[in-house]
Amino acid sequence: MSPKVNPSSQGTGNGTAAAAAGITAVTLARSVHAAGSDVVRIALIGCGGRGTGAAINALSTKAPVRLVAMHDAFRDRLDSSLKAIQARCPDRVDVPEERKFTGLDGYLHAIDAGVDMVLLCGPPGFRPMQFEAAVKAGKHVFMENRWPPMPPVSAASWPPTPKPSAKA
Numbered sequence: 001m002s003p004k005v006n007p008s009s010q011g012t013g014n015g016t017a018a019a020a021a022g023i024t025a026v027t028l029a030r031s032v033h034a035a036g037s038d039v040v041r042i043a044l045i046g047c048g049g050r051g052t053g054a055a056i057n058a059l060s061t062k063a064p065v066r067l068v069a070m071h072d073a074f075r076d077r078l079d080s081s082l083k084a085i086q087a088r089c090p091d092r093v094d095v096p097e098e099r100k101f102t103g104l105d106g107y108l109h110a111i112d113a114g115v116d117m118v119l120l121c122g123p124p125g126f127r128p129m130q131f132e133a134a135v136k137a138g139k140h141v142f143m144e145n146r147w148p149p150m151p152p153v154s155a156a157s158w159p160p161t162p163k164p165s166a167k168a
């Protein structure tokens with residue numbers, strides 16, 4: 001199945017990724033898996049406020065979704081996120097020690113942890129390489145938009161013209 005890009009209200013996804021925001025649960029259940037179990041296995045990459053929220057959104061759909069792997073640069077962030085997600089969705093979390101990944105390259109292990117879909121919710125500077133790795137591995141992707149949004153900058157408006165001071 002080739003990925004398609006579908007913007008959602010909060011983040012941006014390819015394929016069925018918009019379901020992470022609870023938008024297309026039925027589509028997710030039908031289309032992610034070509035064969036095998038109906039359970040959609042998700043990895044969360046970037047376990048801050050948005051990542052935790054996005055995972056809870058994804059696990060709150062009617063579709064058979066499980067969070068099975070997590071990555072954050074820092075272990076304490078991963079642990080606190082897991083605790084918050086488990087408190088909200090206790091039956092939908094299966095993240096044993098061997099599927100908790102830290103450090104800067106941990107996202108590669110999370111993508112490779114037998115998942116169908118990844119939620120990319122870390123700092124935007126790391127997003128391109130994480131997105132590339134996920135797409136190359138054939139995963140569905142939900143990713144947070146950059147926040148705050150950057151205003152468009154054109155060559156004609158750069159560098160900005162200094163404003164004249166009030167006093168001459």
Ligand SMILES: NC(=O)c1ccc[n+]([C@@H]2O[C@H](COP(=O)([O-])OP(=O)(O)OC[C@H]3O[C@@H](n4cnc5c(N)ncnc54)[C@H](O)[C@@H]3O)[C@@H](O)[C@H]2O)c1
Nearest residue numbers: 046047048049050051072073077122124126144145146147
């Ligand atoms: N907070 C919002 O309301 C909001 C809204 C829309 C989009 N966003 C975007 O979502 C992203 C995350 O926002 P947040 O509020 O969760 O920030 P946050 O600081 O709470 O979380 C970011 C997490 O990413 C982790 N991290 C740092 N480097 C990493 C790496 N290389 N790989 C994986 N994880 C790494 C941090 O340890 C932290 O746990 C940002 O890109 C932000 O621009 C945030």
